[in-house]
Amino acid sequence: MTHKNISIIVAIAQNFAIGKNNDLLFHLPNDLKHFKDITSGHTIIMGRNTLLSLPKWPLPNRRHIVISDQADDHFEGCEVVSSLEAAIEKVKDEKEAFIIGGGMIYKQFYPMANKLYLTVVHQDFEADVYFPEIDYNNWEQESREDFHDDKNGFDYSYINLVRK
Template identity: 65%
Template structure:
């Protein structure tokens, strides 16, 4: 999983990001490039342009007839998992319901944690720090937005 969340667990509002961190977007690109990304339909539609370059896209949708140019579809979590069987790493990128369903199955979490609360309508509510061991952490400060944030790479305990 890869997710950016506020201190209060918020990850989005009105199908958009809560904050703009150019470094985090570059980190997302560096980590996911060359891999499969798995997302819900709303997350795909929130992207400014898709498909994202150099990534295989799997969109989970309950509509068996839905088609998204440049993307594969899956109607269930099980079907999405079957599509990535044998891959070394595939990334779940949201949204909230997709994170909830994949959370017990993920072995790694690439977390950007912003040390400020944001008003959101979508939350990463399943996250429990006790489930994870910290592999690496980089603490930063965003001068433009005047808040601290961290890149934290975690492995399931």
């Protein structure tokens, strides 16, 4: 069942790679600013490993919900829940909440998400975590901006998709 207020924000390689060794595959300063601009003032939902991979938390001006199967987890400035359903219940009255990872969380929320905010790096990367393969027939492109990162030497795009 799709939830109108559940959005996914993710940076992916063209082969759907998103991470390796609990870290991002590429460092795009503009994408970090893009992420901040989109998620600021909203709730972000993540798994515990994603939270632990952040340089520091909580991220400013965002409500943090962490899904964890470890009952004794407590993270300063974060709300910990034990299931997707509990996370969805906590944001049911919000206009938009963002799923920010990691791999298992993306996989579980993907069928429910109404919108995808993608940063697509136009090359393949070796990874140990992948985003679910996107069937573009089920999504309508809302916007697209193309860029070149001189520092890393690769092209990337911001693509926003809404479920058809």
